[in-house]
Amino acid sequence: MPKKGIAKLPIAMPNDKALEIFRLLAGVNKKIGRMKSEFNHSIVNDAIVSTFSLKESVQSTRIEGTQVTFSDMLEDRGEENPSWEKIEVINYHKALHFGTDYIKNGYPISTRMIKKMHSTLMERARGSCSSAGEFRKIQNFIGPNNRIEDAVYIPVGAHEIDAYMENLEFFINSTPHSSFRKFNKTDGFVFDEECDPIIKAAIVHAQFESIHPFLDGNGRLGRILIALIAIKEELVDVPVFFVSEELEKERARYYDLLNGVRGDNPDWYSWIRFFVISCGRMADSLLSKLKEAENLATFGLKKCNLESERKIWLYSFSDPVTTATRVAENLKISPATARKGLNTLSEAGLLYTDETVKRNKKYRNYDLMRILN
Incomplete structure (x- = not known):
């Protein structure tokens, strides 16, 4: 039987599980802080951020099954008639930078902004006729084929999307809302709208994917939201909080754990733990690459x-x-x-x-x- 729907935010988990998450989080937050500092003081900061964001655009679309590579995008930059795969990467890059500028100008992450980014994502891409920038009006599902009977997950109904997205929007922007679920003390630890930014990014990504508000492009848009929340919550000052490469390495586990937060018995612990560990790996990888790039830049400048x-x-x-x-x-x-x-x-x-x-x-x-x- 497929899982159906997801509860509104916030979420709760047993106290002992929450404690494990916090122990992991302490080390990862230190790495993220170091990464933020290194990027702020790098001589290649502005230049390499653009290249990192292009690589993120490639990795995120590859999770969806495209075969285009980072080298392909670099070699063919500016070509007149790019393939649909390259168009998806280009659109992702544009949507990411639109969102970044929107936040840096002081605007909250809103439904209006999300719809605008979706329009950008879908321009001339696969599914571009699928109501770009508009929430779906029909029931959709996630599964191995086009038969709803074989679905692994059936998202919330189209008539519920507005209410669920309003709940998500208030949670993202740390604003109390009447739709927030109430928990008893016996329900465990509650991760509410004031939770740690990394945990918030994990929850928001999974919730957005589970609402599945659009007919197409939900995965890509949900991964852009991770990077934007990191900027909004000041985890980083520039768009470099890119987890897609780590998620793509364990694609099957990523999808399985996302599906685990849905239905009547959600397992938020396993998903958040996986996400936090992935963020730690991302920070290690980006720090290593930044250091090597800095050394290369310094070596070249001497010549x-x-x-x-x-x-x-x-x-x-x-x-x-x-x-x-x-x-x-x-x-x-x-x-x-x-x-x-x-x-x-x-x-x-x-x-x-x-x-x-x-x-x-x-x-x-x-x-x-x-x-x-």
Whole structure:
């Protein structure tokens, strides 16, 4: 029998289980704090954040079954007629940055904002006709095929979505609401709207996926919400709280534990524990990559003689497979200065270009690409 629906927030779990979560959380929060500090003081901060967010966009769409790679996106950036898989990555990237700007301008995470991000996600992508930016009007389900009889989960009814999303919105923004469930002391520890930001991100992601408010794109949008909650709650100052790579490594477990929070006997402990551990692994991975990227940037800067070369070298951390045209446009320098600087960096062994190509040459920061992969 498929699981049906999910209870409204907040959630509760046995006190001993909550204590285990808090023990895990203490170490992970230290790692996240260190990650935040390192990004704030990095010489490649602004440049590499953009590249990390593109990688997150790739990883999140790969969870959905696409085969496009990070290298594909770097190599084909700016192509005129991208495949639908690349369109999904590009749209994810746009939606993530729209959400980031929205929050940084002081707005709360709202239903209106979520619908706008969904419209961006679905533009020219798979399911783009599936009511982009609008909640579904029909019952949907999650399962191995198109038969509801074989479903593993049947979300809340379409007529309930508005009430469930209002409950979620108030929980996200730490505002008390009449819809919040009431628990007895015997129910255990309650994770309410004031809970730790990492736990809040775990709960919100699972709740959003379980409401499944749209006909398509729920998974991607739910993973964007994780990154946005991290910024809103000041876990990080820039959009680098990207857990998708860790979730994608254990895709089957990820889906199974998400499904575990649904129905009449939800297991929130197993899901939150998995999410917290994944966040710890993410922090370790990002810190390691950032340190290697910093060392590479410093090494390259020592080989640069002109200020224009230094700027181009650091720019390559945001655009690891670039062209003279893009460098000129983004750094506001002449195409001739851009081309000369890129060729100098190539001769110094910092970038690679195929000398047999005469027009629209690409210059690749392979050392950075290896670090990020």
